[in-house]
Amino acid sequence: MIKVENLSKRYTSVFAVDNISFHVPGGEILGFLGPNGAGKSTTMKIITCFMPATSGSVSVGGFDVFNDSIKARRIIGYLPENVPLYTDMRVNEYLLFRSKIKDVPRRERKSKIGECLDLCGIVNVQDQIIGTLSKGYRQRVGLADALVHDPKVLILDEPTIGLDPNQIRQVRGIIKNLGEKRTVLLSTHILPEVEMLCNRVIIINKGKIAAEDTPANLLDIVTASSNLSLEIKGDSKKVEEVLKTIDDVEYVSNRITAKRDLQKEKILPNTSGKDEVNTFDIECKKGVDAREKIFNAMVQNKFIILEMKKRAASLEDIFYHITTKEEGVR
């Protein structure tokens, strides 16, 4: 449904997008991840015909976005990064205006607007002036606008940014529903959002595609190296020495700050030696589960494990692995 081939965009001296290619088949929700300035919004602006490319080609639903832009735009719903709205208009007036611009047939306008108001949870603010709405509600109006002409393709640039946790949940629910019938390209910085919504993820870094896979496989790259967090009662130096002797353990670090916090909160007495409590971050060898060996080693040495848990991979971990450790993973 979306085909991007060798796309590049240069702003004066820098390549914001540097020769990227990807396809989004119909019905897929593709997550677009990347640090600030990676080129996500630029790519989206080109796909939605808001901006010309320096080179390369993009087609949406078979229409070339440069040569057949009007036809392509008819099937695209776009929620830009900063939702542009007419703040003096009322919500329903604005959506009516937008539906006219987008050529929604006159007799369908009312029902389409009703559906979008309902879907985006803004029925009760439909008569309100947009300028008086909170940020989250404006975001919803932007989403309703993107949907009003019933587009086959949705391009959503950080749709949950600036929303409160309840609204994030609701908007994610809306996107999930929308994705059942439509093709969605969604940019975000939030990893759980990608896991929850997307069938596939593209990580873009400095204008280039750094990785492309399912969320589960990408997380595996990181969790395969099994990061553990371990809270242990015992002399910190001795515990560290023992941990380092375990052959599946690659890296051990003592999270001293955690200890300080606990003492500050008076959860623990200010102890040292065998009653000392420390938290260790441990990186194990790739694909290895070292928990059993760690447990046995601690028991043998009479150190007490207060807690042992897998550290959840974060977006930062993935970026770190993909952009530094595994340069060029595709």
Ligand SMILES: Nc1ncnc2c1ncn2[C@@H]1O[C@H](COP(=O)(O)OP(=O)(O)OP(=O)(O)O)[C@@H](O)[C@H]1O
């Ligand atoms: N109009 C412009 N003129 C010059 N440089 C620009 C322009 N728009 C974007 N850039 C640059 O292009 C690069 C990519 O920007 P882009 O907005 O696509 O990043 P992004 O991935 O969306 O980042 P963010 O997560 O911060 O939204 C950045 O270095 C940015 O400074």
Ligand SMILES: [Mg+2]
């Ligand atoms: Mg952006």
